[in-house]
Amino acid sequence: MSMSGVSANRLELLQIAKAVAAEKSIEESIVLEAIEEAIQRAARSRYGSDLDIRAHIDPVTGEMTLQRCVSVVEEVENDSTQMSLEEARTIDPEAEIGYVFAEELPPLEFGRVASQAAKQVITQKVREAERARQYEEFKDRVGEVVNGIVKRVEYGNVIVDLGRAEGIIRRNDGIPRENLQQNDRTRAYIYDVREEARGPQIFLSRAHPQFMAALFAQEVPEVYEGVVQIKAVARDPGSRAKIAVLSNDSAIDPVGACVGMRGSRVQAVVGELQGEKIDIIQWSPDPATFLVNALAPAEVSKVIMDEEAGRVEVVVPEEQLSLAIGRRGQNVRLASQLTGWTIDILTEEEESERRQKEFAKRTEMFMKALDVDEVIAQLLATEGFETIEEVAFVEMEEVAAIEGFDEDTAAELQARAREHLEREAAELDARRKALGVADDLVALDGVTLAMAVKLGEAGIKSAEDFAGLVPDDLRGWFETRDGERVHQDGILEDEKLSAEDANALIMKARIAVGWVTQEELDEAERAREAEAEAAAETEAGAEGNPSVEAKA
Numbered sequence: 001m002s003m004s005g006v007s008a009n010r011l012e013l014l015q016i017a018k019a020v021a022a023e024k025s026i027e028e029s030i031v032l033e034a035i036e037e038a039i040q041r042a043a044r045s046r047y048g049s050d051l052d053i054r055a056h057i058d059p060v061t062g063e064m065t066l067q068r069c070v071s072v073v074e075e076v077e078n079d080s081t082q083m084s085l086e087e088a089r090t091i092d093p094e095a096e097i098g099y100v101f102a103e104e105l106p107p108l109e110f111g112r113v114a115s116q117a118a119k120q121v122i123t124q125k126v127r128e129a130e131r132a133r134q135y136e137e138f139k140d141r142v143g144e145v146v147n148g149i150v151k152r153v154e155y156g157n158v159i160v161d162l163g164r165a166e167g168i169i170r171r172n173d174g175i176p177r178e179n180l181q182q183n184d185r186t187r188a189y190i191y192d193v194r195e196e197a198r199g200p201q202i203f204l205s206r207a208h209p210q211f212m213a214a215l216f217a218q219e220v221p222e223v224y225e226g227v228v229q230i231k232a233v234a235r236d237p238g239s240r241a242k243i244a245v246l247s248n249d250s251a252i253d254p255v256g257a258c259v260g261m262r263g264s265r266v267q268a269v270v271g272e273l274q275g276e277k278i279d280i281i282q283w284s285p286d287p288a289t290f291l292v293n294a295l296a297p298a299e300v301s302k303v304i305m306d307e308e309a310g311r312v313e314v315v316v317p318e319e320q321l322s323l324a325i326g327r328r329g330q331n332v333r334l335a336s337q338l339t340g341w342t343i344d345i346l347t348e349e350e351e352s353e354r355r356q357k358e359f360a361k362r363t364e365m366f367m368k369a370l371d372v373d374e375v376i377a378q379l380l381a382t383e384g385f386e387t388i389e390e391v392a393f394v395e396m397e398e399v400a401a402i403e404g405f406d407e408d409t410a411a412e413l414q415a416r417a418r419e420h421l422e423r424e425a426a427e428l429d430a431r432r433k434a435l436g437v438a439d440d441l442v443a444l445d446g447v448t449l450a451m452a453v454k455l456g457e458a459g460i461k462s463a464e465d466f467a468g469l470v471p472d473d474l475r476g477w478f479e480t481r482d483g484e485r486v487h488q489d490g491i492l493e494d495e496k497l498s499a500e501d502a503n504a505l506i507m508k509a510r511i512a513v514g515w516v517t518q519e520e521l522d523e524a525e526r527a528r529e530a531e532a533e534a535a536a537e538t539e540a541g542a543e544g545n546p547s548v549e550a551k552a
Contacts (some may be wrong), residue, residue, distance in 0.1 A: 017032050029059065032059060035122055037125065038122050039055040052069045064107065073097065135195050137165065145215070148163070150182055157169065169186075173205035173207050175206050186206070188211070189210055189211035189214055207235065209241075219260075220260070228248070230245055231244045232340075235334075241277070242294060243281065255280045266278055279296060279334075291303055291335070291339055295324055300315070301315050316345060317347070362385075363377040428452070435457065440463040441463050447505065463512050471503050471506065472490065474495075474497055474502045
């Protein structure tokens, strides 16, 4: 923009302000303010940088006034811009504190250097206003799909012109092997809008799982209307994806609605995503059913779930193994992302072999502990007894009901089991005493003698030592070494404690040694619940797309 307008006639100045405002989609008043500031700066460099000089342009006539202002204050700190009340009264007897004397200055003629400086000020101000406008406009549009034209490509990052703003598709947010060129039209998902030093950054993505969900909402009327819900999406961008759908209307098949007549709807999404193959899966509230559906096209014969660890073992026939795992583990990886479970895949043969090993191990344990022959030990293992404690403390009828057993046999077995446990407890107690583990640690509710021995071996010898631990010390934790996640064993790794149980044990120790009271914990819990409820209400009140439940 030329600064000739500043020294030009009044109407020309207003026309320039109007043109700049229209071009940058900002308020005309902001451009006039920028010009005023530029003039003030130029005047200060001419008349003295310590003066309080104010410029004003009338937005209707374009008339420009330049004034030097002096304020009346109690205590003068800068005599270039301030004067005392006594001095002011000599000029105007009615002057009060806060009064401002304004002295008109002659209009400025801009030289080349002043014009250049003024131009920079105006450009800077206009740019700031433009950025603020962009941020305001886009900050509430996260989650939308936008169309734009590729402006330029820098080091793999694609800058997209969105009309009134610019967005960026960073290298890892693009679809691999998709080669966007200048002037190409493209669609992308706004996943973040941030105000940064260089102005607002509008982050776009074509690899985001919700981009696919939003594309289905555009192609499938049932999704847009909320009749069919997209519950979860997992993507390997540009290659393969799985999407889980649920119908709120029993008359509508959610998978069929998303596939469309002869696959027309799903093909429209595939075309937009560079041929990414999409498996559309029926969502189910039952985790086992959902897992079986998610591993399609492979057939699953059995699912064994460990809810606490969030792991699941999936047993498949031998000929289905490679299909279930998929090329480079893709099928199982996507199924895991989709369901949120860690999936281990076994063949039927591997599972049967493992079961036999476990059975043999259990049989041997019963033979040793109860001093019985192999047949009796096998019968106990076959009936589902897993530990000596179970044999010792179940109802006698349960043991007597085993084929070939009677009440006398059951009573004898239970007596032997209890004896074994007592013997084991005495050995463990002696061991923990030898390690110097204090009685107050063993007295904690939930700490067994076996746990006390492990704690003693790790140098934890009193309730106070135990109170200073954190759940990860007991359960183990993951560390990243050379780019790989490595599990570090906790002190009580074999106990398979959940995070809640580990935390509860430590809290009991803290109460026992007087660090906190139960009342304080209850109070903190109530405060947390109230906070969670308030957050849930806020979330429920916020407007969102009802057809897409975001689960990236």
